[in-house]
Amino acid sequence: MKKMILPLFAIVMLASCGGADTSGGKTTEPVAEKPKDPAYDKGLALVAQNDCLTCHKINEPFTGPSYSQVAEKYAGADAAKIKEISEKIIKGGTGVWGSALMTPHASLSQEDAEAMVKYILLLKK
Numbered sequence: 215m216k217k218m219i220l221p222l223f224a225i226v227m228l229a230s231c232g233g234a235d236t237s238g239g240k241t242t243e244p245v246a247e248k249p250k251d252p253a254y255d256k257g258l259a260l261v262a263q264n265d266c267l268t269c270h271k272i273n274e275p276f277t278g279p280s281y282s283q284v285a286e287k288y289a290g291a292d293a294a295k296i297k298e299i300s301e302k303i304i305k306g307g308t309g310v311w312g313s314a315l316m317t318p319h320a321s322l323s324q325e326d327a328e329a330m331v332k333y334i335l336l337l338k339k
């Protein structure tokens with residue numbers, strides 16, 4: 215019986231040690247990782263399917279502002295602001311970033327336009 219106790223003790227020590235290591239890893243992970251927002255994938259797919267990238271690039275201004283500039287400008291945008299920007303994509307517009315014109319995207323639904331805006335806002339550096 216006595217012979218059993220020592221190996222058992224060693225196993226318990228090892229297990230608790232390993233446990234401490236994993237929990238240490240777990241506490242740092244969510245901080246290092248970007249929060250996974252489902253809007254990101256949906257918006258990215260829609261931007262790729264539409265003509266957005268003929269005028270917008272992610273990091274450099276093109277015909278329109280870069281998406282990272284847009285994300286910077288509207289950081290912390292609330293639902294009302296997201297709605298307003300989405301309506302502009304649908305209706306088209308000019309004057310905020312310069313004199314170039316964004317063409318209307320009348321066939322887009324409000325929901326899809328908002329998904330794209332949410333994706334763009336996640337591109338903040």
Ligand code: HEC
Pocket residue numbers: 261264265266267268269270277278279284299302303307308309310311312313314315316317319330331334
């Ligand atoms: C014909 C070129 C063109 C296309 C196509 C285009 N954009 Fe734009 N976009 C612009 C221009 C130019 C501006 C800046 C308008 C301004 O200064 O008010 C702009 C501005 C924006 C803004 C910022 C709006 C604001 O008021 O600050 C967003 C967001 C945006 N576009 C998203 C999109 C999305 C999403 C698509 C695809 C559905 C798209 N754009 C397609 C040219 C374009």
